[in-house]
Structures are given as C-alpha cells and as structure tokens.
Amino acid sequence: MKNLLSFFARNQSLIYKVFLFIVSTLLLIYLLPKGGQFKYNFQKGKPWQYENLYAPFSFSIKKSDEVLKKEQQEIRDNSIPYFDFDTETITDVETNFHDNLDLEYVDSLYTTSKRTVERLGEGVIKEIYANGFSDEILPYDDDKLIYLKRGNEIEERKYSQLFKKRNLDKKVREVVEKNKAEDIQPLLYNLLNESLEPNVKLNNKLTQSSIDAEIKALNPNRGVIEKGGRIIAKGEVVEGDKYQILESLKAEYQSQIWSKNNYLWLLVGYSLLVSLVFLMLFLFLKKYRSDIYHNNTKVTFIFFNVFLMVFLTTLIVKVHSDYVYVIPICILPLILKAFFDPRVGLFVHVLTVLLLGFIVPNSFEYMFLQFIAGIVTILTVSELYKRANLFISVGQITLIYIIGYFAFYVIQEGNIQTIPVENFGYFILCGLATLFAHPLIYFYEKLFGLVSDVSLLELSDTNSKLLKELSNKAPGTFHHSLNVANLAEASANEIGANSMLVRVGALYHDIGKMLNPTMFTENQVNSINSHTELDPKESARIIIDHVIKGIEIARKNNLPDRVIDFIRTHHGTTLVYYFYAKEREIQGKANKEDFIYPGPIPFSKETAILMMADSVEAASKSLKEPSSTIVEELVEKIVNNQMDQGQFLNADITFKEIQLIKRVLKKKLNNIFHLRVEYPE
Template sequence: MRNYFSLFAKNQSLIYKVFLFFFATFLVIYFLPKGGQFKYNFQKGKPWQYENLYAPFSFTIKKAEDSLKKEKEAIRANAIPYFEYNSKVEQNVIEDFKEELALRYVDSLHKTPKNKIEHIGVRFISQIYKNGVTDEIFNYEGNRLIYLKNGNEIEEQNYSQLFKKEKLNNSVRQLVEKNNTEDSQALLYNILNDVLQSNVKLNSKLTEAAIESEIKALNPNRGIIEKGGRVIAKGEVVEGEKFQILNSLKAEFESQIWSKNNYLWLLVGYTILVSLVFLMLFLFLKKYRPYIYNNNTKVTFIFFNIFLMVFLTTLVLKVHSDYVYIVPICILPLILKAFFDPRVGLFVHVLTILLLGFLVPNSFEYMFLQFIAGIVTILTVSELYKRVNLFISVGQITLIYIIGYFAFFVIQEGNVQALEWQSFQYFILCGLATLFAHPLIYFYEKIFGLVSDVSLLELSDTNSKLLKELSNKAPGTFHHSLNVANLAEASANEIGANSMLVRVGALYHDIGKMLNPTMFTENQANSINSHNELDPQESAKIIIDHVIKGIEIARKNNLPDRVIDFIRTHHGTSLVYYFYKKEKELHGEANIEDFTYPGPIPFSKETAILMMADSVEAASKSLKEPSSTIIDEFVEKIINNQMAQGQFLNADITFKEIETIKKVLKKKLNNIFHLRVEYPE
C-alpha cells in the first residue's frame, strides 16, 4: 500500500494531466451537437457548390419557420373564443331593478304607471340576459362565432348577440318609443345602468387550451421527396423551397444517424477528434513550453480558457446562430500572449477554432475569419499595459472581420446588393467585448496567481515597498540594479524579447543582498573589505547565498514566479572565480562545488539577457581606464565565457541575438564611460 502512495505522490502531476485531458474531452463532447454531421455546407441565397444531390432516402419536407409561424398566427386569429355564462345573475338583476324602481318612482313626475315601467324593465332584462351581457370590450367582428359555456353545455352564437352595456342608452330609447313611455326614459336608463351586471366573461384558459390543441395538431410537413429524387442541381441558388428541402434533408439525416444503434460509433468519432486536439496541445507544451507543461496551474488556466470559449459559443448559438460572431474569440490569444508568449497564444487559438468548427454553421467561413483575426491579434497587440494599444488592436481586429466577411459575401453572391449591413454590427460588438480583456486579466491574476505586463508595470515602480527597502539598506546594489535594468531593457527591445519582464527581473534580481549588504563591494563605503577576515569558502557561501535569500524575500513579498525566475537564474551555474582561485592559492586545492552557484541556468531569452547585462555591468566597475576598444573586448570576453560554460543552452536564444545583445551592451557602456571635457575652474 505504501508503494502505491509513493507512486501516486511521484506521478501526481502526470495523473492530474490525464484527469484534465479526459475531463476536458468529456465537457467538449457534451456541448457538441447531438447529431451526425451533414456532409454538405450550404447557406441561404448562396449557390450549391457540390455535384447534383439526390435523396439518399425518402424524407418529408418540413415547413419553413416563417410559414409555420404564420399558420400559428392564423390559428390564433381565427380561433373561436370560449365565454362563461352565469345564469344566476339575471334573477339578481331583476330583484335589484324592482327595488330601485320602488325607491325612485314618484307618481307626480311620471305619467306611465309604475307597474307598466316594471313590466317593461323586467321583460327587457330577461331578453338581453337570454344571450348574455358583457362589459368587456373585444376587437371581434359582429359575425364572429363564439362558444357560450353554460354549465356543461356549450352553445354557438355570434359575438353581436351579446349585449354590451355601452349600447344601453340606445336600447332604452328604442324600448320607450316602442311602448310610448318616453316620460320614463331617464328613469329606466338610470336604474338599468346601475343594476345591470355582466354574466358573460371570456374563459381565457379554455380558449388558450383549444388554441394550443389546434397548434399541436398542425402538420409541420408539406410534402415528401422520394428516395432517388433530385434535391438540388449544381449551381442552383439555395433559396425558397430548395433551402427548405435541404434543411429537411439535413434534419432527417442527422436524426437518423444519431440513433441508438449508431450512438456509440458517433461518440467514438467525436472522442477521437476532440482527444487529438487536446493531445496536440499537451505535446506542444511538453516539447516547446516545458515550463508551462510542468506547472499544472498554467495548464489548467489554458484548458479553462478553451472551455470558456466553447461554452460561450454554445450559449450564443442556442439564442440565434447569427450572433455567433459576437463571441470575442480573439480575447483568447490576447490573454495567452499577455501571460505567456505569442506562439502559445496562436497555437491554442487554432486548436480552439478547430473545436468550434463542430458547433457553428458555415464552419469554413467562420474558421477562416477567426484564424485571420487571431493572427492579427498576435501581430498587433503589444505592450498591453498601455491602454491605447488595446484600443488600436481591437480596431484592427474588427476591421479584419468586416473586410473578411465582405469578401466572402462578394464571392458567394457576386454583388453587394443583398448585403445585410446589420451583420457588421456583430463584429463591432465583438470588438467591444474584446476590450473586456483588461479586467479579465486582472481576474485571472488573482485566481490563478499568474502575472501579466500590467502587473509588471506596477512592479517596476521604484517607489514600491521592497525596492525602497533595497535602496535604503543596499544603495549600491539598488544603483547596480537600475543600471542592469536599463542595459537589459535596451537589449530585450533590440531582439524582440519582453522588455518589461526583463526590466522588472533586473530590478529585483539582487534583493537577497540587502540582508548582508556590506559583504558586497558595491555597498562598501570605505576601503575596508569584510571578506579579508573570512575564509574564501565562507566568503563564497555568503556571495552564493544571496540568490537563495533573494528567493525567500521574493516569496515573502508575494513576487510572481516569473520574476523569481530571474533571481534563481541570473548567475546560472557559474563559478565564484575570485574566491575559488584564492582558496586554491591558500590550500593548494578547492572543491569546485563549494564555489558554484546552484542554478538553474537561464531558460528564456529574458533570463539570458539579464545574466549578460548583470555580469557586464558588475564587472565594468573594475575598468580603470575604459576606452572603446577595451569595453568591446571586455564585453566579448565575459559573454563568450558564459557561452563556453553552456549557460545559454536552455535559453532558446540564437547566436545572432547574442551578437545583437553584445552590440547594445557595448554601445551603452561606451555612453556611460565616455570621456568628458575638462572645464576650467
């Protein structure tokens, strides 16, 4: 059992990557469309680019969405409404009428006898309540058929047969004229207006249920294509009926393939394709970016961003396929470039687009535009910490989208008359969404503990707490670090390396010296050297330990790992030669391991640049009468010696780049040590 635990502990990083591989594959497959892939890509209004297509099997032609929508609207418009009839209201109204008449009738004011008015009113009430009274107003025509539900019985009648209270005035006038009782018109109207109540109300639930039942019974098909029948000929424009027939064939094809019998095989196919994409990503990281591959947090970060793009695209496609270009896919290479490098950003972008090709309609057009936009993102976005650069790059990306989409449309249509200018709004919205990169980078830094150029800009502030402490405790080291930062930044700019990263690394690379500053010559204010009283081996240990102590201070102050890498590697595995030679002179022999820095050697262009700049700047202080020739030979000697020791073997830096760095260092040192004109006192 102990052996299993030991094996697990040794291989936990690999086990985690295997788990991440299968988990990511499962998630992506879950979001893929649950159906077989139709063999042909087509668009409405575009010519059919394949050979003549014949029906591989018999299938029904589905009605177009617009056609079905119109039929449903027609059903709603022509549906017969149900009204609920309340038979108890009539008797209550008659009783109320008699009571009100008894209270309001005055013999001296009316010629018509009370009993006659009562008879007329009761008969009128009975007559109008026979078909029903309503106070609701509907936009129905008078001959519109309605259903009147009285208990369990349902009767048909016209909407005009219902009595509306708004017609009461005219009805009373006609009633008194017919009975020659004009003197009682006002009395009758006032009483009837007060006592009449609605006994017919619309039954919305029953009406809606009837409509839904009719809609469900609607036939979604409008014909059939027999097996072997021609669906579309080559060059025909895909529109109208042809477009609907192709959509019907596609739906039937995908539903037939995604059956219980074929489910497993389709799943196997999807699994292989998605697995290949993630396998390529792992192989790329392992071979070309081992520092990322060996860091599970960074690997998880990359996979999270891929999954996020797949998830957002799936979400948008569920709303409407036209909105697919709103998803800011270019934010992926932009962010990965900010945290890693352009090559990683572009490679991951390409793999993500391959996955999205399974999801989106018109996949070739989509993938082409996204590939081009991703390349433009990598080429244009630089120095992301400068906000204006992001705006400029987003503008360029949006322009590329618009130009690419326009070109595709012209190729497919042959003209611009049918161009939908609204489509360009989606690309503008995509560009605006890409501006969300800045807050997203901040969020990722806090969650995943990564560092971007934006954070590096903050760290380069010499008024920060740690650099202030360095300047107070070890002013000579601080001044040395500033000089190294300037040399390293200029060199990085010349060969296209990350100048901001190397500058920050240079500012912090010697922070370990502030724990024991007087043991380093740049901080010794007088000619007294503390190492004169120490054994060479002791002195070498103090010098070497500034690297270890620097790492400890950096971790205590939460400096990012990318900055700590400069502290670890700025001396590589070089030898503290002065004390090594002194030890040999005193004792005749010396253990070289006691005088060697623990490493590792630089593993990037930036860390290699710092090693060169640091060594050259520190050693330049020993030049007594520097001239241009002496400085040139001096720089060549130091860097060639580092190359001979193999310090740059893992740094991914070329001989040409090293020669360029030499030229920059020579030029900068010549400017620093140039001769000044002596002015008379």
C-alpha cells in the same frame, strides 16, 4: 507493490496528463451533439461541388423555418378566442339597479313614473346581458368570430354582439325616445352606469391552449422525396427548394445514423477526432513550449478554457442557436496570450474552433469568422495592462465579425433587403462580453496561481512594500536594479521579448541582498570593505547566498514564479571570479565548486537578457575613465564570456538577437557615461 509505487512517483506528471487527456476527451464527447455527421458540405448560394446526388432513402421535405413561422402566425391571427360567460352577474346587477332607483328617484322631478323607469331599466339590462357585457379593450374586428362559454356549453357569437360600455349612452337614448320618456334619460343612464358589471371575460388560458394545439398539429413536412430520386445535379446552385431538400436530407441522415446499431461506432469516430485535437495540443506544447508542458497547472488551465468554451457553446445552441455569436470565443486567445504568448493563444484557439465545428449550425461560416477574429485578436491585443488597448481591439474584433457576416449573407442571399439586423447586435454583445477579460484574468491568477502583464504592472510599482524595503535597506542595490531594469526593458523591446516581465524581474532580482546589504560594494558608503577580514570562501558563500535568500524573500512575499525565475537564473552557473582568484592566490589552489552559483542557467529570452544587463551594469561601475570604446569592449567581453560558458544554451535566443541586445546595452551605457560640459565655478 513497492515497484508500482516507485513507478507512479517517477511518472506522476505523465500519469496526470494521461488522466487529463482521457477526462477531457470523455467530457467533450458527452457535450457533442448526438447525431452522425452529414458527409456533404454545402452552402446556400454556392454551386453543388459533388457528383449528382440521388436520395439514398425516402424522406420528407421539411418546411423552412420562415414557412413554419408564417403558418404559426396565421394560426394565431385566425384563432377563435374563448370568452367566459357569468350567468350570475345579471341578478346582482338588477338588485343594484333597484336599490339605486329607490335612492335617486324623486316624484316631483320627473313626469315619468317610477314604475316606468323600473320597467325600462329592467328591459335594457335583459337586452345587454342576453349576449354578454364586456369592458375589455381587445384588438378584434366586429366581425370576428368568438366562442362564448356558458358553463359546459360553448356558443358561437360575433365579437360585435358583446355589449360595450361605450354604447350605453346610445342604448339609453334609443329606449327613452321609443317610450317618449326623454325626461328620465340622465337618470336612467346614471342608474345603469352605476349598476352594470361585465359578465364576459377573455379566457386567455383556453385560447392559448387552442392555439398551441393547432400549432402542435401543424405538419412540419410539405412533401416526400422517394428513394433514388435525383435531389441536385453537379454544378447546380444550392438555393430555394434545392437548399431546403438538402437540409431535410441532412436532418434525416443525422437522425437515422444515430441508432443503437451503430452508436458504438459513432462514439469511436468522435473519440478519435477529439483525441487527435488534444494530442496535437500536447505535441505542440511538448515540442515548442516545454516549460508549459512540464507544468501541470498550466496544462490544466489550457484544457479548462477549451472545455469552458465548448460547454458554453453547447448550452447556447441548445437554448437558441441564433445566439451562438454572442459567446466571446475570442476571449480564449486573448487570455492565453496574456498568460503565455501569441502562438499558444492562436494554436489553442484554432483547435477549439475545430471542436466547435461539430456543434454549431453553418459550421463553415462560423469557423471562418472565428478563425479570422482569433487572428485579429492575436495581432491587435498588445500590452493588455493598458485599458485603452483592450477597447480598441474589441472594436476591431466586432468590426471583423460584422464585415464577415455581411459578406457571407450577401453571397448566400444575393441581396441585403432581408438581412437580419439583430444579428449585428449579437456581435456587439459578443464584443462587450470580451471586455470581461480583465476580471477573468484576475480570477484565473488567483485560481491557478498564474501571472499576467496586468499583475506585472502592479509589481513594477517602485512604491510597493518590498521595493520600498529594498530602497531603505540597500539603496545602492535598489539603484542598480533600476538601471538594470531600464537596460533590460530596452533590450527586450529590441528583440520582441516581454519587456514588462523582464523589467519586473530586474527590479526584484537582487532582493536577497537586503539581509546583508553592506557585504555588497554598491551599498558600502565608505572605503571600508567588509570582505577584507573574511576568508574568500566565506565571502563567496555570502555573495552566492543572496540568490537563495532572494528566492526565500520572494516566496514569503508571494511573488509569482515567473518573477522568481529571474532571481534564480540571473547569475546562472557563473563563477564568483574575484574571490576564486583571491583564494587561489592565498592557498595556491581553489575548488571551483565553492565559488559557483547554484543556477539554473537562463531558460528564456527574458532571463537571458537580465543576465546580460545585470553583469554589464555591475561591471560598468568599476570603470574609472569610461569611454565609448571601453564601454563597447566591456559589453563584448562580458556577453561573449557568458556565451562561452554555455549560459544561454537553454534560453531559446539566437545569435542575431544577442547581437541586437549588445548594441542596445552599448548605446544605453554610452548615454549614461557621456561627457558633460564642465561648468565654471
């Protein structure tokens, strides 16, 4: 039991990665569509590249989406609407008519008797309500057939047989003219107008149910291909009827292969493919990005983003596959580039798109567009902390999507008359969604404890609390840090390293000197040296401790690990030579271990640059009469000495890059120490 616990303790990082690998694979298999993969790839408008294809089994030819939509629309257009007929309304209308007649009829005003008015009104009411009265404005022709529902009985009528209120004036005029009672026309019209109530109303629910039933009964097939029948010959163009038959075969094949008998084998196949993708990701990180591979938080972050993209795509495809291009897949390489580097972003993007190929329709078209868009994202998005850069890059990505989709459509259809313009809107929405990268980066920083260039920009502000404290307590160190930051930033730009990261690292690399500023020469305001009365070992310990103290201060102020790395490594495992030599001079011997910084040595280009810039800038302050030759010799001597000590062995930096850095340091220092014109007093 003890040995088992010891094994888990020693290999907990590896065990976690295995666990992450298994869980991610299972989750993705669950999300993948439950159907076999058709073994032929084809595109509309392209020649059939395989041998003659014969039907492996009998199957039905599916109607195309366009045909089905057309037939469904015909059903809607030709459907017979249902109307509810209320038989009780006529009684209420007659009662209201008689009441209004009693109130408004005056004998002295009309020659026609009240009884005649009553008789004429009752006749009009009976005639109006014989087929029903409706005041709804509906888009039906007069000849449109309708169903009139009276209780449990349904009668057929023409829509024109329903009485409309707009016809009331005409109806009253006909009645009074026929009965030679023109003097009561206004009265009769007003009485009926006030009394009439509609008793026929469209039954939307019943009408829609009838339409739905007809659509449901619609046959999705238009024919059958018998087993052994030739479907397409080699070299034939996949278009029209051939394309629809191939799509039908593909759907039938995927439906039949996902059966209980071979369910397990299909799972095995999916497991192997998904496992290969994740295995390639692990191998890439282990070989080329070991710092990420050994950091479980960063590995989890990458896997989380891959799973998130697959999950969102699966969700959208289930809702409506046309919206698949709205998902901002390019946000993945953009975010990974912000936290890591372009190669990691592109590699993970490619693997993710390969997984999405199992899910989306028209997988070749989709993967091609996403690959190109991902490459454009990596090539265009730089200095993400500059807001304009993100907008420009998103515009370029959206343009690439539109151009690529347009090209595919022209190849497949051979014309642009029927191109679905709304799809271009999806690409624009995708671009707008990609702008969500900034808030998402902030969220990831808080959730995973990572740091991006956006955060680095905030940390580079010299008015921040920690840097202000440094400038107040150790002004000499603060000035030294600013100079080092300028030298390091210029060097990083020269070799293509992360200039913002190295600048921030340079600003904070000496914050440990705040606790004992006068023990460092740059902060001593007079000729008194605090080290003169101290033992060389004690002096060396104070000097070395500024690294440890700096790390403590950085952690207390929640500085990111990427910045703390510069504090840890800016002296590597070098020797505090001055006090080492002084100890040897006094004692006749000295133990090197007492005078060596704890390290580690730089493990990135950026930390290596800081070591060079820091040492060169500090040493240049001791030059009494600096000249171009002296400065160049100083830079060569210091950097070469660091190389001889093996300080850059883990830094992934080349000799050529070191030479370029030397050249930048020489140029910058010469600019600082250039001779000025002596002005007369």
